[in-house]
Amino acid sequence: DQQVKQNSPSLSVQEGRISILNCDYTNSMFDYFLWYKKYPAEGPTFLISISSIKDKNEDGRFTVFLNKSAKHLSLHIVPSQPGDSAVYFCAASASVITGSSNTGKLIFGQGTTLQVKP
Amino acid sequence: NAGVTQTPKFQVLKTGQSMTLQCAQDMNHEYMSWYRQDPGMGLRLIHYSVGAGITDQGEVPNGYNVSRSTTEDFPLRLLSAAPSQTSVYFCASSSDWRTPLHFGNGTRLTVT
Numbered sequence: 001d002q003q004v005k006q007n008s009p010s011l012s013v014q015e016g017r018i019s020i021l022n023c024d025y026t027n028s029m030f031d032y033f034l035w036y037k038k039y040p041a042e043g044p045t046f047l048i049s050i051s052s053i054k055d056k057n058e059d060g061r062f063t064v065f066l067n068k069s070a071k072h073l074s075l076h077i078v079p080s081q082p083g084d085s086a087v088y089f090c091a092a093s094a095s096v097i098t099g100s101s102n103t104g105k106l107i108f109g110q111g112t113t114l115q116v117k118p
Numbered sequence: 119n120a121g122v123t124q125t126p127k128f129q130v131l132k133t134g135q136s137m138t139l140q141c142a143q144d145m146n147h148e149y150m151s152w153y154r155q156d157p158g159m160g161l162r163l164i165h166y167s168v169g170a171g172i173t174d175q176g177e178v179p180n181g182y183n184v185s186r187s188t189t190e191d192f193p194l195r196l197l198s199a200a201p202s203q204t205s206v207y208f209c210a211s212s213s214d215w216r217t218p219l220h221f222g223n224g225t226r227l228t229v230t
Binding site: 006044045110 | 176210216219
């Protein structure tokens with residue numbers, strides 16, 4: 001079962017506009033969420049994170065929003081730039097130790113390919 | 119600092135062959151993990167380690183072995199390669215499992 005889902009495989013936006021990438025999760029024990037960016041032939045690089053005690057975290061052009069009741073998070077990029085064109089992965093982890101624990105495991109979504117057109 | 123170094127970058131194996139994917143980090147990170155990336159599947163966790171001598175299974179551990187004898191190294195072993203193991207493999211590390219991972223640049227493995 002896919003515990004972290006990115007239902008949009010791709011997104012295309014115009015330079016200067018807002019890019020909104022979405023992510024849904026099913027495991028209510030997840031309490032820490034991250035976004036990674038990946039260019040071709042490179043490893044993913046960390047972009048921004050958010051803890052479940054917050055509903056928003058901002059870093060420059062990047063903002064992550066968390067809606068715990070809907071088990072949904074989104075990444076907003078404003079303004080979008082051509083250099084933002086990449087694959088974006090959301091990921092989640094849980095801090096609470098349970099019987100079938102996700103503690104210690106960072107679970108990724110399928111990724112969304114963002115294309116920003118000049 | 120080199121960060122996370124993976125070798126080799128590319129590898130072709132025949133079904134049934136064995137090999138070890140190497141991963142080394144020079145950041146003194148306790149937490150290390152292996153992922154595979156497949157089209158439409160994202161990054162799936164194979165095995166992870168929270169420190170030397172400690173390893174655990176991830177989402178897709180079957181067909182893979184790991185060990186962690188030192189803090190720096192976390193090799194991934196394929197004992198009998200299968201075409202289903204054709205993938206891009208990423209090794210990652212962090213100071214602990216709650217901090218962002220640093221990834222290597224991956225090993226592209228093809229099993230024929």
